Amino acid sequence: MTETGASTTPTREQDALGDLIVCPSCDLVYTVPDVGPRERAVCLRCRRVLIAPRRKAGKQLIALALTVLILIVAASIFPFLAIDAGGLHHKASILDTALAFHGMLSVLSVAVLFFIVVIPMLRLCLLIYVLVPLIRDRPPAPLSREAFALSEALVPWSMAEIFAIGCAVALVKLSDLADVVYGPAAWMFAVLVVLVVATDRLMCRYSIWKSLES
Ligand SMILES: [Zn+2]
Incomplete structure (x- = not known):
């Protein structure tokens, strides 16, 4: 290149x-x-x-965004981990964990759900909304510029991959105290980290803005 x-x-x-x-x-x-x-x-x-303009990047971006969307939904529902300690067995999904907080800590539930599920999904939906007309050589959809600006503004608040890395570190420490078994959701988050980085590397923001202007 x-x-x-x-x-x-x-x-x-x-x-x-x-x-x-x-x-x-x-x-x-x-x-x-x-x-x-x-x-x-x-x-x-x-x-x-x-x-960094690339041919067919739009289609690849949409495919990646859809994959990440499906992975986020599945990773929220399937068990994230199972712990065996002192004869007790417990497994939990992200949704279970987020909804387990009560009282003052319910603010934490809302924050967890927003930063690792709602905001990443909203960002990807906005990106798909902006890109679909562009790859079909149609005029941009209404409010495309605002949608793309919002999608970009949400990047620092989209923390699904940061959550996955944080969990990996916490689980390594926890594995000294109990038998930790990674559930399907943990592996989905691992794939998600790679796909989010790939999406970011593939996306040429300058080219998208230029396409929205024309
Ligand atoms: Zn510079």
């Missing part, structure tokens, strides 16, 4: 805003370079990928 360093032309007043791109990591402003289908533009200062 060819890498194209974005040109560090300073902002000029006569430059239209549409010709500028800002690095999301270090805020350096560039004029938009010409990037071919198999090329990508990276920030010269922090090496962050700014533009």
Whole structure:
């Protein structure tokens, strides 16, 4: 894959805003370079990928988003883990765990459900809503720009994969005290972590915004 360093032309007043791109990591402003289908533009200062158009990325993104959606629903319902300790056997799913809190701790239930189930699902639904008309060469759906902006704003609050990593660390520590058996949901979350990273790597935000403008 060819890498194209974005040109560090300073902002000029006569430059239209549409010709500028800002690095999301270090805020350096560039004029938009010409990037071919198999090329990508990276920030010269922090090496962050700014533009990486790929053919058929839309269809692959929708497929990935649908897979992650199904995995989140299944991972919430199937048992996450089973614990054997002192002759007692207990297994729990994410939904069981979230709904087990009462009183003041019910705030925690709502937070867990929101950050690891509701927000990731909402984000993926918005992404699919935005991408479906684009891959069919139709005009963008109503409010597509707002939907994509909201989907991007939800990225820091979408914590399904962070939850999976946190659980893995906690379970390794717990395995000293009791026999821990990972349920199907734990493996689904493991796959989910990989798919979320793949979705993020595949998505060229600049290309989506440009498609929504046209
Ligand atoms: Zn940068």
